[in-house]
Amino acid sequence: MASKRRGLPEINAGSMADIAFLLLIFFLVTTTMDIDTGIARKLPPMPEEDQPEDDSQINARNIYVVLINSSNQLLVEGEMMDISQLRDGAKSFIDNNGIREDLSENPEKAIISLQNDRGTSYKMYIRVQNELAAAYNELRNKAALSKFGERYNDLNKVDQKEIRKIYPQKISEAEPKNIGGNS
Amino acid sequence: MSKFRKNGSKSMPAISTASLPDIVFMLLFFFMVTTVMRETTLFVSVVTPKATEIKKMEKKSLVSYIYIGSPVKRMQSSYGTSARIQLNDAFADVGEIQEFIATEREAKDEKEIPYMTTSLKADETVKMGIITDIKQELRKANALKINYSTRKGKY
Numbered sequence: 501m502a503s504k505r506r507g508l509p510e511i512n513a514g515s516m517a518d519i520a521f522l523l524l525i526f527f528l529v530t531t532t533m534d535i536d537t538g539i540a541r542k543l544p545p546m547p548e549e550d551q552p553e554d555d556s557q558i559n560a561r562n563i564y565v566v567l568i569n570s571s572n573q574l575l576v577e578g579e580m581m582d583i584s585q586l587r588d589g590a591k592s593f594i595d596n597n598g599i600r601e602d603l604s605e606n607p608e609k610a611i612i613s614l615q616n617d618r619g620t621s622y623k624m625y626i627r628v629q630n631e632l633a634a635a636y637n638e639l640r641n642k643a644a645l646s647k648f649g650e651r652y653n654d655l656n657k658v659d660q661k662e663i664r665k666i667y668p669q670k671i672s673e674a675e676p677k678n679i680g681g682n683s
Numbered sequence: 684m685s686k687f688r689k690n691g692s693k694s695m696p697a698i699s700t701a702s703l704p705d706i707v708f709m710l711l712f713f714f715m716v717t718t719v720m721r722e723t724t725l726f727v728s729v730v731t732p733k734a735t736e737i738k739k740m741e742k743k744s745l746v747s748y749i750y751i752g753s754p755v756k757r758m759q760s761s762y763g764t765s766a767r768i769q770l771n772d773a774f775a776d777v778g779e780i781q782e783f784i785a786t787e788r789e790a791k792d793e794k795e796i797p798y799m800t801t802s803l804k805a806d807e808t809v810k811m812g813i814i815t816d817i818k819q820e821l822r823k824a825n826a827l828k829i830n831y832s833t834r835k836g837k838y
Contacts, residue, residue: 513704520707527714536740536802538731538832546822618812622805625814626732626831633736 570619590635727752733836752806
């Protein structure tokens with residue numbers, strides 16, 4: 501034992517733990533574990549100048565018009581509506597399948613047209629977007645449960661695509677307008 | 684009592700703490716790897732709106748952030764209280780967004796460009812006017828994938 505120690509004395513590693521702890525605490529404090537969440541949307545590409553817009557072929561019954569004014573009130577298909585009814589309204593519109601004359605022919609053709617004012621608050625806009633997304637998600641979940649016996653989010657990619665084909669999420673946002681008159 | 688104490692001290696040698704540094708290092712490496720340092724200092728106060736139908740954002744490296752909100756207290760004397768846009772570490776005008784997207788794209792691989800997302804971190808009190816302007820600019824810059832940053836929660 502003694503002969504071994506003669507050459508090099510062992511470095512005391514007792515304080516290594518302290519140093520490691522110090523670093524550990526530093527990283528613990530600076531770590532932000534928050535995952536960004538949000539509502540994902542895809543913007544339409546800019547219309548090309550030489551290409552005239554022809555949305556005249558879309559049947560009026562297949563468009564669900566949602567307007568939000570500058571005082572955050574909703575006008576849905578020409579009638580005032582409370583935000584709490586929007587989800588069910590959108591669902592019955594999408595899933596109408598031609599039963600009612602004034603609602604969509606089938607979910608594939610159904611388009612939700614959303615238009616807001618420049619004075620609309622962002623909070624209200626997100627709420628409306630959220631309600632519309634919820635309407636689609638509920639319908640997709642229902643279809644996924646009846647078809648595959650699983651919730652939409654638990655399905656594999658191929659099955660999800662199939663469900664998405666039945667209920668494509670078509671939310672169109674019209675070119676912005678300034679109805680309310682404020683910036 | 685004395686018998687008990689004697690027993691304890693005799694049959695229980697001190698626990699070796701030699702492996703303690705190893706455990707701590709393991710934890711340390713875990714936190715070092717998972718840590719994301721805050722890259723930008725916020726000049727605008729942002730409380731994102733709540734929503735229920737949210738999705739997690741994937742691939743943080745491919746996300747560029749646009750912050751919209753009213754300037755924080757200490758900046759209000761020079762910048763006022765109306766909503767402003769913040770890109771990276773400075774206030775910006777709507778017109779600068781296209782340039783911002785272009786520089787973000789330059790830093791990425793060409794293959795990754797279609798997957799790039801722009802996250803709008805806007806305060807819930809912001810009016811849609813400024814958001815609409817930003818969206819138009821993003822459309823012009825052909826950055827079509829956007830994400831409205833929201834918190835999870837009911838209204």
